[in-house]
Amino acid sequence: MNANMKIGSDVVGLLVNAHSTSSFRGERYYFQGDLCQMCAAQKVANSLGIKTDIEGGIPFVMSQEDFDRVKEYLISNQVEGWWH
Numbered sequence: 001m002n003a004n005m006k007i008g009s010d011v012v013g014l015l016v017n018a019h020s021t022s023s024f025r026g027e028r029y030y031f032q033g034d035l036c037q038m039c040a041a042q043k044v045a046n047s048l049g050i051k052t053d054i055e056g057g058i059p060f061v062m063s064q065e066d067f068d069r070v071k072e073y074l075i076s077n078q079v080e081g082w083w084h
Contacts, residue, residue, distance in 0.1 A: 010039035018057035029067035030060040037081045044079065045070045 007015075014035055022028075031041035042059040045052045050066045052059050061067050073079075 008036070008039065010043065011035045014038060014054065014057045014059070017054045020054055020056065022053045022055040022060075024053050024062060026062055027064075028055070028060045028062065029064060030058050031070070033081060040079050040081065041070055041074060044073050048073065 031038045033041070038059055042052050045059075045061055045066065048069060050061055050070065052061055054060070061070065
């Protein structure tokens, strides 16, 4: 049995930032789910031109409107882990 485990670079990015603090001081809307789901949400946000930041290894956006745009995209496009 091959015991090698592969972790995507995006997930590694969240793990590396597990103890980080953001300089952003406003409202925060954190993505939830497992590490892969949070990475997928962050990728979608970035592809939509929405600024994201990470605190404690968890990505977030700075407005409810941006959070809702990302969530709608994830569900509408049946991104793995989000649409069911």
